[in-house]
Amino acid sequence: MARIKPFNGIRYNKAKINYSDVVTQPYDKISPELLDAYYNRSPYTTAKLIRNKDADPYQAAAENLNNWLNEKILVQDDKPAIYAYHQIYQVSGERKVRKGFVAAVGLEDFAKKVILPHEKTLAKPKTDRLNLLRATKTHFGQIFFLYSDPQKKIEALLANITAQEPDETAVDHFGDTHTLWKVDDEKIIKEVSRFMAEKQLLIADGHHRYETSCNFAKENGAALGEESPFGYTMATLVNMEDEGLTVLPTHRMLHGLPDFNEADFLEKARVYFDIASHHVLEHLLKAMQDKRAQGKICIGLYSGQPLFHELTLKDPAVMAKLSGTKSTAWQKLDVAVLHTLILENILGITKEKQEAQENINYIRTAHSAFEQVLNGKEQAVFLLNNTTVKQTYETVLAGDIMPQKSTDFYPKLLSGMVVYKLQ
Numbered sequence: 001m002a003r004i005k006p007f008n009g010i011r012y013n014k015a016k017i018n019y020s021d022v023v024t025q026p027y028d029k030i031s032p033e034l035l036d037a038y039y040n041r042s043p044y045t046t047a048k049l050i051r052n053k054d055a056d057p058y059q060a061a062a063e064n065l066n067n068w069l070n071e072k073i074l075v076q077d078d079k080p081a082i083y084a085y086h087q088i089y090q091v092s093g094e095r096k097v098r099k100g101f102v103a104a105v106g107l108e109d110f111a112k113k114v115i116l117p118h119e120k121t122l123a124k125p126k127t128d129r130l131n132l133l134r135a136t137k138t139h140f141g142q143i144f145f146l147y148s149d150p151q152k153k154i155e156a157l158l159a160n161i162t163a164q165e166p167d168e169t170a171v172d173h174f175g176d177t178h179t180l181w182k183v184d185d186e187k188i189i190k191e192v193s194r195f196m197a198e199k200q201l202l203i204a205d206g207h208h209r210y211e212t213s214c215n216f217a218k219e220n221g222a223a224l225g226e227e228s229p230f231g232y233t234m235a236t237l238v239n240m241e242d243e244g245l246t247v248l249p250t251h252r253m254l255h256g257l258p259d260f261n262e263a264d265f266l267e268k269a270r271v272y273f274d275i276a277s278h279h280v281l282e283h284l285l286k287a288m289q290d291k292r293a294q295g296k297i298c299i300g301l302y303s304g305q306p307l308f309h310e311l312t313l314k315d316p317a318v319m320a321k322l323s324g325t326k327s328t329a330w331q332k333l334d335v336a337v338l339h340t341l342i343l344e345n346i347l348g349i350t351k352e353k354q355e356a357q358e359n360i361n362y363i364r365t366a367h368s369a370f371e372q373v374l375n376g377k378e379q380a381v382f383l384l385n386n387t388t389v390k391q392t393y394e395t396v397l398a399g400d401i402m403p404q405k406s407t408d409f410y411p412k413l414l415s416g417m418v419v420y421k422l423q
Contacts, residue, residue, distance in 0.1 A: 001114045002147070003106030004196040005232065006080035006189050009182070010138075010419035011168065013075045017044060019170035023178070023416040026141050026205070027051050028125065034173070044073050046416030050132070050140050058135035065136055074419065081184040082192060083418050084158045085236050086166075089176035089411050091246050098244030098411070099155055099162075101183070101192070102142055102418055104232040105201070107214050109224045115145075116202045116396045120404050121211055122355065129212040137422045139213070139234040141415035143206030146240040146389065147199040154239065157191055158183060168417060176411045180418065201237070202396060204409045209233070234420035236413050240389050248408040249386040251369045252338065253361040253378040257347065260379050262303040268346050272318055273299075273311040281370055284308040285383070292385045297334050299342070300366075300383030304373050313337060327398035333391060334384050335406045342382065355404070362405045 012022055021042040024030060027050040030038070038047035054060035068074045083102040090096070108114040133139075149155075158181075166179035183189065203210055213233035214224060222228035238245065254260065266275060278284040284300050287310050291298035297313040319331035322340050330336055343349045349359050361378065363369045369381040387406050395402055 002196050002199050002201050003108075003232075004082075004103045004193045004237075005106075006082050006184070007104040007232075007234070007420050008077050008080050009083060009102075010069070010074050010076045010421055012044070012416070013072055014168070016073055017042075019168050019417075020172075022046055023170045023172070023414040024050065025172070026412050026415055027129075028208075029412055037173070044068060046140060049136070049138075050415055058131045061132060062135040065138060076421070077182065077184075079184045080189075081182045082189055084162050084181040084183055085413075085417065086162065086179045087176060087244070087411050087413075088179070089174070089246075091248075091410065096244045096246060098238060098246070099242055100236045100238035101154065101158065102180075102234065102236050103192075104420060105143070105145065105235045105237070106227075107210075107217055107222075107224050107231050107233060109214075112225065114200060114225075115210070116200060117207055117210070118203060118392050118396045118402050119207050119406055120355065120401055121207050122404070125208045126212050126215070129209055130215055133212060133216045134219075139209075139420040139422075141206075141209070141234075142413045142417075143210050143213075143233055143235040144204040144409060144413055145201040145235050145237045146204050146393075147196065147201055147237055148241065149195075149199075149239040150241050152239060152241070153195055154192060154237075155242075157188055157195075161185075161188075170414060170417065172411070172414060174411065178411075178414050178417060196237070201235075202240070202393060204238070204392075204407065205412070206235075230422055232420075232422075234418075240393065245389060246410045247386045247389060247392075248364060248410045249384040250362050250364060250405045250408045251366060251384055252343070252382045253363055253369055253372060254347075254359055254380045254382070255361065255378050256359050257349075257379055260303075260347070262301075262305050262380070265301075265303075265346065266309065269311055269342070272314060272341060272346075274314055276310040276312075277307040278310065279307065281308055281366060284310055285366060288383065288385055297332070297337050298385065299334060299338055301380060302370055302373055302383070303380035304376070311342075313341075327395065327400050329391065329394040329398045330400040330402070333387060333395065333402065333406065335387060335403050338382055338384065339403045364408060 052060040168180040217230040220230040222230040301309040
């Protein structure tokens with residue numbers, strides 16, 4: 001079902017460039033402060049390709065790409081390859097290794113159920129990425145796909161290569177290590193492609209870039225699902241049974257609600273939730289995890305008052321009344337309960353406002369969210385347990401799309417490790 005092929009990757013010239021100085025987080029994870037740091041670190045930072053500061057960022061990116069190729073800062077591999085990509089990181093003090101491989105993946109219409117989305121997309125970032133793709137005809141970062149391989153056949157096929165020293169090593173600003181191996185053995189590539197042809201691919205990260213790739217292909221006369229120079233995108237594919245997979249929660253911060261009041265909100269919420277309070281953030285987070293282990297949906301709240309509040313859903317059946325035709329899998333998502341029952345039903349933040357982010361900001365860490373609310377930068381934060389890979393897959397298979405930023409797969413795939421030029 002899935003079409004996988006090698007490509008002539010473009011990579012930084014190690015004789016001239018230190019990879020740790022030039023690779024970056026994905027474009028949508030680069031804050032203004034991080035962008036400045038990348039610019040200061042190297043004149044050849046990938047940030048100048050994916051988040052250029054010039055007045056015409058897209059043309060500037062195209063000029064940089066061409067100049068760096070001419071100067072041999074970037075060098076294209078002579079032989080088509082796939083690239084084994086491992087990420088070594090720590091989360092909660094535990095060392096983990098996430099194993100995947102980079103390849104060109106054939107674009108497919110979602111209706112064919114070969115490639116499965118799980119989140120909604122927004123128009124603005126798709127326009128931005130489309131303008132960059134038009135100017136450069138190049139993919140600088142990878143879409144993150146998950147596939148099912150309980151026997152870990154791909155890992156076994158690549159094991160002899162990944163046992164050797166990597167071709168590239170980079171350490172990102174979080175301290176995570178990223179390693180890449182070129183795999184140009186035609187027999188291995190053929191086996192990988194044959195195995196993946198039987199698989200469905202779930203988009204873990206990169207929904208906007210995937211849809212942008214499809215739009216760009218159509219602009220250039222390529223029909224999705226058919227062979228064309230424009231009919232592929234670059235992706236890292238990871239086994240959803242890989243022990244190195246980590247999904248973090250993304251918390252929701254509120255702003256711009258003129259009538260928000262904690263006491264009034266809690267009074268309304270008591271109709272649907274059992275509410276307990278804590279004096280310490282860590283105690284709330286521990287209680288939320290305990291409720292998750294009991295199979296309950298529990299959401300945290302902090303709004304700048306002395307106490308942290310634990311909201312445990314009393315009766316999951318309420319979601320069936322509010323969610324229309326949504327599946328049971330969707331109704332059981334913590335993030336669905338937050339967006340439907342709390343944000344929309346109790347607080348009156350419509351779906352349209354949620355999608356436009358009029359009253360919502362997203363943040364990864366609970367402690368950072370706490371500080372922003374404490375300092376008065378945000379009105380309140382709703383804290384979530386993470387959405388698991390199993391929950392995501394079951395929801396997608398049921399035919400539903402999750403709210404935006406329902407998952408945060410960590411670590412992110414670095415941009416600039418390898419580049420895929422379409423022409």
